Amino acid sequence: MSDREAILFANTAFYAAFSGRDYAAMETLWASEGDVGCVHPGWPPLKGRKAVLASWKNILGNEASPQVSARDAVVLYEGATTIVLCLEIVAEREGAHPQVLSATNVFVKEGSVWKIAHHHAGVANVDVRSLGDEEKPVVN
Amino acid sequence: MSDREAILFANTAFYAAFSGRDYAAMETLWASEGDVGCVHPGWPPLKGRKAVLASWKNILGNEASPQVSARDAVVLYEGATTIVLCLEIVAEREGAHPQVLSATNVFVKEGSVWKIAHHHAGVANVDVRSLGDEEKPVVN
Numbered sequence: 001m002s003d004r005e006a007i008l009f010a011n012t013a014f015y016a017a018f019s020g021r022d023y024a025a026m027e028t029l030w031a032s033e034g035d036v037g038c039v040h041p042g043w044p045p046l047k048g049r050k051a052v053l054a055s056w057k058n059i060l061g062n063e064a065s066p067q068v069s070a071r072d073a074v075v076l077y078e079g080a081t082t083i084v085l086c087l088e089i090v091a092e093r094e095g096a097h098p099q100v101l102s103a104t105n106v107f108v109k110e111g112s113v114w115k116i117a118h119h120h121a122g123v124a125n126v127d128v129r130s131l132g133d134e135e136k137p138v139v140n
Numbered sequence: 141m142s143d144r145e146a147i148l149f150a151n152t153a154f155y156a157a158f159s160g161r162d163y164a165a166m167e168t169l170w171a172s173e174g175d176v177g178c179v180h181p182g183w184p185p186l187k188g189r190k191a192v193l194a195s196w197k198n199i200l201g202n203e204a205s206p207q208v209s210a211r212d213a214v215v216l217y218e219g220a221t222t223i224v225l226c227l228e229i230v231a232e233r234e235g236a237h238p239q240v241l242s243a244t245n246v247f248v249k250e251g252s253v254w255k256i257a258h259h260h261a262g263v264a265n266v267d268v269r270s271l272g273d274e275e276k277p278v279v280n
Contacts, residue, residue: 035216037225039242044264045225047214074187076175076258081221083246083258085177085185102179104244104260106223118216118223120244122262124184 003082003114004075007107010114011084014105015070021060027053031108031115039120041101067091070103071131081117082107088121089128100126143222143254144215147247150254151224154245155210161200167193171248171255179260181241207231210243211271221257222247228261229268240266 001009010029017025030036030049038052039045040059046052059065073086088101106118141149150169157165170176170189178192179185180199186192199205213226228241246258 037216037223039244042263042265044227044266045242047225076177077221081217083177085187087184102185104179120260123182125182126184
């Protein structure tokens, strides 16, 4: 598996843990050898592993937390620190159209494993119906 | 000047170019040796220098573009690629309170100069009146 494939796999694993409300998985996916950061939609920035993981424990422990999937992922600045940009599709609930968010995910390599070091997501004014059907990553 | 000081200086220069509607400065501040990305508030991700700079040319050419200043900047993952998290204060207009946004800014070193490689900003539900008066960066 190339680094690029491994990074996109880590990005997919992040959303699987999110949608699966799997805090144990989420905890292992975050970097532990340096600072981490997180900006949830509408939140001020969180800094440090303790604050970031506490936020995820709270979110994933909430049965109303949304089902989120990623699409159109692209890799920027492949290197020791790599950025993935993608759209997040927040699953339809109560008849409402799915919401689309923009996400920045930063990955760092710890040993042989890519870990997430920073996540920033916010609302994108994109109509989900304007997006194609393909869910596979578009790698630039 | 340490790398950390130089990175925070580059972050300040970015907001000076933004508030000064100085496209020529903005153009030189962005990385040119690799991919760049940008997520403006409410936008889908932009990828590549051409799309990113076109968006800034449009924003900075608009006399209604907001005056934005940064505060509470912290440096994450200082290294070849470094992340700055900060709050953005969008200046008061027409009697409305200033709006607060969360920003992720990623910097890379090209030669001896730190350049911005990725910017992501979005609304933070923070009342500006809840913030202290200090505007100086808080370096962790």
